[in-house]
Amino acid sequence: MQMHLTTSAHPGTPPARELQATLGTHCIRLYRGAYLDTRCAENERLTFEDLHACRTFAVMQRNAGVxxxxxxxxxxxxxxxxxxxxxxxxxxxxxRGTPGAGLRIRRSPISDDEIETRYGMRVTSARRTLMDLAEQVDAYELLAATDAAMQQGFNPELLPATGRHCRTYAWIKEHASGRSESFAESWCRALMAGAGLPQPLLQVDIFDAAGRFVGRVDKAWPELGVCFEFDGAVKYQQHLRPGESPADAVMREKQRERALLDLGWVVTRAVWADLQDAWRFQSRIHADMQRAALLPSPRGDWKLGVAQRFQPRDFSTLLGVAADSPYPALGIA
Incomplete structure (x- = not known):
């Protein structure tokens, strides 16, 4: 994939009409004078993150702001x-100015210590970004963003303790964790917190009575004998072993769950559809916890496993600018 900016700063790029005619259906208009050539190798896939990053880069070539x-x-x-x-x-x-199609401008004061540079663009810092998100997204989305920020070294205690959204920030400080490995895991924890459930431990390794490793679960309440697993759409494709098919991975997962049940753990699961119905999600976990309370404690042992760091997407190749490139990458046309 390649981005084309038909501005005075890029005299070698063909005019817009010629570019669109050449690329045909492989041409995506990003913004005024900016187009994306989607012809790519088979192993490349244009994600929504990619497309928004390209649109952001294109907008910044013609507009001032952060x-x-x-x-x-x-x-x-x-x-x-x-x-x-x-x-x-x-x-x-x-x-404010005139935003135009594809651009929203927020009029707000912003200090130099709230700005950093990414891909040659001036971007709000992690702290300021999370504070802005508090104005725009739901609490579970803000929790997922904060979890990811913590993996990059951000301390939630830096969020304001007073003023607008202070209650939301206090909730985030209580529940955010750098051990969360996905957006779905963060969303699940937000629903659990909303139901008044005790905070679970994240990424827990479980062993049998002989000390043999049985498996790692997303979340667990060892004192209650309950563990939780989220089944995402790509779960069984991301963790395939060499020579293994998705069907093999599903069978391996069933065997792992059987081993957990044999040790006395109560296993509760969820899929994306469950997250759309908070009451059903929360009621199921409550019921599983009540059932576990009537059973003996699980046999074997457990310990916290090593959490896998969330790897943010690198847009360097797509944008043609390194992540640490100084501002400005290009002049505003």
């Missing part, structure tokens, strides 16, 4: 819902 909100969160590598990435690019500056 990338903020969901657009900054995307460049930081914070996970977001698809509907957020399909929205407008968000810039913050002291004057």
């Amino acid at each position: 990338v903020s909100g969901v657009s900054a969160a995307n460049l930081h590598g914070f996970p977001l819902l698809r509907k957020r990435l399909e929205g407008d690019v968000v810039l913050t500056r002291k004057y």
